[in-house]
Amino acid sequence: MAKKSEAAKVVTANRLGDGLVVFLGQEGVWVEDIGKAEIAHANGDADALLQQGLNAEKANHVVEPYLIDVGDDEAAVTPLHIRERIRTLGPSVRLDLGKQAGEHLF
Amino acid sequence: MYRYDEFDINFVNARVDQFRDQISRRLNGDLTEEQFKPLRLMNGLYLQLHAYMLRVAIPYGTLSSRQMRQLAFIAERFDKDYGHFTTRQNIQFNWPKLEDMADILTHLADVEMHAIQTSGNCIRNVTADHWAGVAADEVEDPRPYAELLRQWSSVHPEFTFLPRKFKIAVTGAPNDRAAVAFHDIGLKVKENEDGEAGFEVLAGGGMGRTPVVGVTIRDWLRKKDLLAYVEAIMRVYNLHGRRDNKYKARIKILVMDLGADEFRRQVDEEFAKIDAPEVLLPEEEIQRISAYFAPPDCEKLDDNDSTLDGHLKENTAFRLWHDTNIATHKIPGYAIVNISLKPIGGIPGDANSAQMRIVAELAERYNHDEIRVNYEQNLVLPYVRKSDLFQVWQELVDAELATDNLGLVTDIICCPGLDYCALATARSIPIAQEISNHFSDAGKQREIGDLKIKISGCINACGHHHAGHIGILGLEKRGQEYYQITLGGSGDENAAIGAIVGPGFSYAEVVPAVDKIVDTYMDLREEGETFLEAYRRVGAAPFKEALYAAH
Numbered sequence: 059m060a061k062k063s064e065a066a067k068v069v070t071a072n073r074l075g076d077g078l079v080v081f082l083g084q085e086g087v088w089v090e091d092i093g094k095a096e097i098a099h100a101n102g103d104a105d106a107l108l109q110q111g112l113n114a115e116k117a118n119h120v121v122e123p124y125l126i127d128v129g130d131d132e133a134a135v136t137p138l139h140i141r142e143r144i145r146t147l148g149p150s151v152r153l154d155l156g157k158q159a160g161e162h163l164f
Numbered sequence: 165m166y167r168y169d170e171f172d173i174n175f176v177n178a179r180v181d182q183f184r185d186q187i188s189r190r191l192n193g194d195l196t197e198e199q200f201k202p203l204r205l206m207n208g209l210y211l212q213l214h215a216y217m218l219r220v221a222i223p224y225g226t227l228s229s230r231q232m233r234q235l236a237f238i239a240e241r242f243d244k245d246y247g248h249f250t251t252r253q254n255i256q257f258n259w260p261k262l263e264d265m266a267d268i269l270t271h272l273a274d275v276e277m278h279a280i281q282t283s284g285n286c287i288r289n290v291t292a293d294h295w296a297g298v299a300a301d302e303v304e305d306p307r308p309y310a311e312l313l314r315q316w317s318s319v320h321p322e323f324t325f326l327p328r329k330f331k332i333a334v335t336g337a338p339n340d341r342a343a344v345a346f347h348d349i350g351l352k353v354k355e356n357e358d359g360e361a362g363f364e365v366l367a368g369g370g371m372g373r374t375p376v377v378g379v380t381i382r383d384w385l386r387k388k389d390l391l392a393y394v395e396a397i398m399r400v401y402n403l404h405g406r407r408d409n410k411y412k413a414r415i416k417i418l419v420m421d422l423g424a425d426e427f428r429r430q431v432d433e434e435f436a437k438i439d440a441p442e443v444l445l446p447e448e449e450i451q452r453i454s455a456y457f458a459p460p461d462c463e464k465l466d467d468n469d470s471t472l473d474g475h476l477k478e479n480t481a482f483r484l485w486h487d488t489n490i491a492t493h494k495i496p497g498y499a500i501v502n503i504s505l506k507p508i509g510g511i512p513g514d515a516n517s518a519q520m521r522i523v524a525e526l527a528e529r530y531n532h533d534e535i536r537v538n539y540e541q542n543l544v545l546p547y548v549r550k551s552d553l554f555q556v557w558q559e560l561v562d563a564e565l566a567t568d569n570l571g572l573v574t575d576i577i578c579c580p581g582l583d584y585c586a587l588a589t590a591r592s593i594p595i596a597q598e599i600s601n602h603f604s605d606a607g608k609q610r611e612i613g614d615l616k617i618k619i620s621g622c623i624n625a626c627g628h629h630h631a632g633h634i635g636i637l638g639l640e641k642r643g644q645e646y647y648q649i650t651l652g653g654s655g656d657e658n659a660a661i662g663a664i665v666g667p668g669f670s671y672a673e674v675v676p677a678v679d680k681i682v683d684t685y686m687d688l689r690e691e692g693e694t695f696l697e698a699y700r701r702v703g704a705a706p707f708k709e710a711l712y713a714a715h
């Protein structure tokens with residue numbers, strides 16, 4: 059098993075205006091689809107990514123950015139922890155709501 | 165019902181205006197999240213897993229049809245068409261936008277509602293017996309005192325920054341339906357030897373990571389001394405309550421540290437320092453507020469209604485619902501209708517806007533325009549004529565609101581858990597849903613009898629698991645959801661904290677474990693013995709045996 063520090067990572071936060079879950083994508087753009095998130099593979103990259111997130115918080119675009127561990131096989135980017143999987147998809151008890159319902163993706 | 169006076173209107177409107185300004189400063193970047201967070205929390209606005217969450221107070225659980233319609237409107241217009249009734253007589257909206265928040269609060273203020281006192285270290289929304297004013301066993305309607313406490317505490321400068329949140333519950337009946345022993349202060353209206361109504365005062369109860377059953381610190385208190393006495397309690401708490409450690413800051417820790425006797429002595433000492441305590445609560449003020457809670461004009465009816473008897477004979481589904489969901493009213497010819505928000509396999513406490521509107525409509529047509537919400541996440545129509553019950557039931561059936569399970573195994577209290585809550589360690593709702601599906605058979609539920617299952621998604625215990633006959637607490641172990649089961653808790657007048665039965669269970673093991681517990685009870689119970697009575701008689705051993713012997 060890979061050591062924890064070696065897991066691929068993305069930065070997530072909630073968007074200031076509507077509170078929805080977003081991920082830091084390329085060129086500092088926040089995206090709703092984790093599939094479009096910028097992935098850090100090495101520790102140093104993760105730190106730099108988080109710093110970008112924190113800057114965006116300072117600029118009042120998002121709230122409480124943090125790094126999460128993800129598995130990224132070719133097919134999909136999936137958070138390793140259940141909490142983050144639920145954030146990424148929506149409530150597991152309301153499959154008609156949240157991103158899993160295609161609600162917020164554009 | 166209580167109506168805002170000019171002071172209330174101005175107070176709430178001023179708070180909305182102030183928050184509107186704070187929100188726009190946050191959105192344009194003048195306020196950081198760090199600066200804004202305490203401000204939004206003072207207005208009931210949280211940031212949860214998926215989005216912001218707004219918690220709206222329903223003081224002492226009483227709503228008018230107009231207010232319920234406004235909640236439906238907010239759910240539909242600003243949220244995803246539903247709301248979640250909580251275990252503290254609040255309603256939560258799970259998806260509101262910060263950008264819409266000031267408008268939402270304005271719509272709430274239009275119907276005399278707000279989200280103040282639903283968050284932060286203040287005296288929280290005062291909760292009350294949901295059958296207040298109508299229950300047959302009641303000494304007196306406790307809601308006027310809840311309202312007096314609300315008015316007094318919401319503007320009291322000393323109580324805005326307490327060491328920690330502070331919860332008060334009131335009941336007017338000996339059968340405690342408000343879980344007063346699990347509150348920082350619990351008040352019970354009762355009569356002294358001379359037949360004068362006053363309060364028994366409990367203090368130091370609470371759930372959370374250190375569950376404690378409150379102790380009686382005053383056996384009987386004159387009504388007019390209520391505010392002075394509560395003030396004395398608050399002073400002792402404010403003086404000694406720990407601000408250095410949030411896990412130790414609740415009054416329960418102080419009462420435990422000092423001991424009930426010393427705590428009582430200090431409160432009495434403070435109380436004695438307050439000159440003329442009745443100045444704080446003059447008789448006229450009690451009368452003035454009580455007048456708002458005067459019962460509506462009920463007809464003089466015969467308690468027996470022959471058409472009702474006919475329907476009960478002819479219609480089994482109606483009779484089953486009537487058996488579980490109707491409670492005895494203090495006025496002849498009337499009934500208390502309990503509307504279960506626990507459909508089989510559904511999400512406990514959730515209601516969509518259409519359902520809210522139907523309930524509002526029923527309340528208007530059949531129930532003097534009044535609705536109650538209770539801490540068990542159900543709704544109540546407190547003044548239905550017996551002769552209208554069949555009609556009301558039919559309309560509830562059409563709205564999918566006629567689940568006949570009040571107090572039974574599928575009437576589960578459940579917090580939002582990891583499906584919504586940022587603090588959660590495990591999911592609670594799907595566990596409730598699976599238990600509900602498992603015990604869906606109406607006959608089986610009745611055979612099992614009174615059984616309260618309560619589920620929390622973390623140690624904060626919003627799902628009251630400590631007070632569940634069967635309590636389930638969701639935790640995390642090595643990145644996986646994992647559940648601890650407690651047995652023997654109770655939130656009624658014989659309050660008790662459930663004891664952990666043994667090692668925890670994985671997600672998939674929970675329903676089979678609950679099933680074993682229920683089977684064990686059914687095998688060992690004596691004639692007419694409820695789960696709780698049986699557990700109190702035999703203790704945990706047979707349940708442990710059933711759960712773990714094979715391991």
Ligand code: SF4
Pocket residue numbers: 579580581582585586587588589620621622623624625626627
């Ligand atoms: S008990 Fe925990 S998970 Fe459940 S609502 Fe409270 S804080 Fe959230």
